[in-house]
Amino acid sequence: MRPIICDEHQDSSEQQHEIVMTLCCAGSRIRIFGDPMQMIYSDRVKLKRDQDRWNNLKAQGKFVSLGMPHRWMNTNLELGKWILNCRAQLKSGNKINLKGLNLSGLTILKADNKSMKRQGFQFDRDQKKEIDAKINSFNKFLMLASTNETVRDMNASFFRRIPIWEGHTREPLSKLVKCLSDNIGLPLSIAQGLLEFLYEISVGFTLSSHGQRFIEEITTDCKKKASKKPLLIQNLAKYLIAEPNHKGASKLLGELDRYITHNLAGFDCVKIDLKREFWDALRLGDFDCVIEAEKALQSRRTHHTLHLPPKCISTIHKAKGLEGDNAIIVACDGRHFKDSEKARNILYVALSRAKSNLVIVVSDENPSPLFTID
Numbered sequence: 614m615r616p617i618i619c620d621e622h623q624d625s626s627e628q629q630h631e632i633v634m635t636l637c638c639a640g641s642r643i644r645i646f647g648d649p650m651q652m653i654y655s656d657r658v659k660l661k662r663d664q665d666r667w668n669n670l671k672a673q674g675k676f677v678s679l680g681m682p683h684r685w686m687n688t689n690l691e692l693g694k695w696i697l698n699c700r701a702q703l704k705s706g707n708k709i710n711l712k713g714l715n716l717s718g719l720t721i722l723k724a725d726n727k728s729m730k731r732q733g734f735q736f737d738r739d740q741k742k743e744i745d746a747k748i749n750s751f752n753k754f755l756m757l758a759s760t761n762e763t764v765r766d767m768n769a770s771f772f773r774r775i776p777i778w779e780g781h782t783r784e785p786l787s788k789l790v791k792c793l794s795d796n797i798g799l800p801l802s803i804a805q806g807l808l809e810f811l812y813e814i815s816v817g818f819t820l821s822s823h824g825q826r827f828i829e830e831i832t833t834d835c836k837k838k839a840s841k842k843p844l845l846i847q848n849l850a851k852y853l854i855a856e857p858n859h860k861g862a863s864k865l866l867g868e869l870d871r872y873i874t875h876n877l878a879g880f881d882c883v884k885i886d887l888k889r890e891f892w893d894a895l896r897l898g899d900f901d902c903v904i905e906a907e908k909a910l911q912s913r914r915t916h917h918t919l920h921l922p923p924k925c926i927s928t929i930h931k932a933k934g935l936e937g938d939n940a941i942i943v944a945c946d947g948r949h950f951k952d953s954e955k956a957r958n959i960l961y962v963a964l965s966r967a968k969s970n971l972v973i974v975v976s977d978e979n980p981s982p983l984f985t986i987d
Contacts, residue, residue: 618646624652633645682694689718692971709983712985712987718967719971726944726948726979756941757927757942757963765816767926776925786893804850815885945960946975
């Protein structure tokens, strides 16, 4: 009997793990590959449970730890060895020492968040020049941040010239599909779901700028007198009034796309950051059933390989499993990388994406407790 190979098993669900163990008990030979330091999708409780399951699994069979930095063998072996040493330090609860390093392919830059917004992120101008100079030296790079919000902030900070890697999952789209499926015939509920979707995937389209007027148009059945920007918003609302379902929502998004493309007054400041998410939502109207539409779109993403753009910015979670010659980790401060087990895992995943060159942008004023920088 041929062995069954399970890769990335640290990310398996309890149900998936039970299937594997059932096959094992039935006589199948199982080869399991995984790295507990790459458990980044679980909350604290689930992380502990997943780690216990991994340790129990190791005790049930032969266990071998692979320590050879294969990913870096033909690119930058010195960098690979340093990254694996970082893994060991993080796993042991220690800090990564960035002081006085002279390592080929490793660059440490200092830059602090100067944004006046509580959750925003904006580099100091002089510090950003140094970062710009470094990334402009790369023909290709993968920029990594710890949260979706930081990715959006970085995208804006670089004037949207670095596209966002949206990955294979579509969280805002899934929430929108559920709203559309649960509220057929209810234009106000669909309108609220559409607004939440647009708030997540765009900038310049907010509750105060567009959302409140849009809800007013829905609740008054689009009978208010309007001109200019309010008239354009009213025209959007009419699609949902006429068809309070996924087809009406799709037509609305198509009209909104036209507004944005032609820079119509009141919509000239709206920018779509998650373009694939927006386009997929627009395509929902091509199907008779919104649930079937989502399944079809998911199938397309699964069977049509999405390639990374030459330059892009991504959350660390969505970059897991990817690699690039050059990787840049931004916002390495105490807010984004606290001293927790999960943060240590997330940092290791980020560090290990680079094959040749790694740039770490650390904070001088609020350094992450996972680093020693002075």
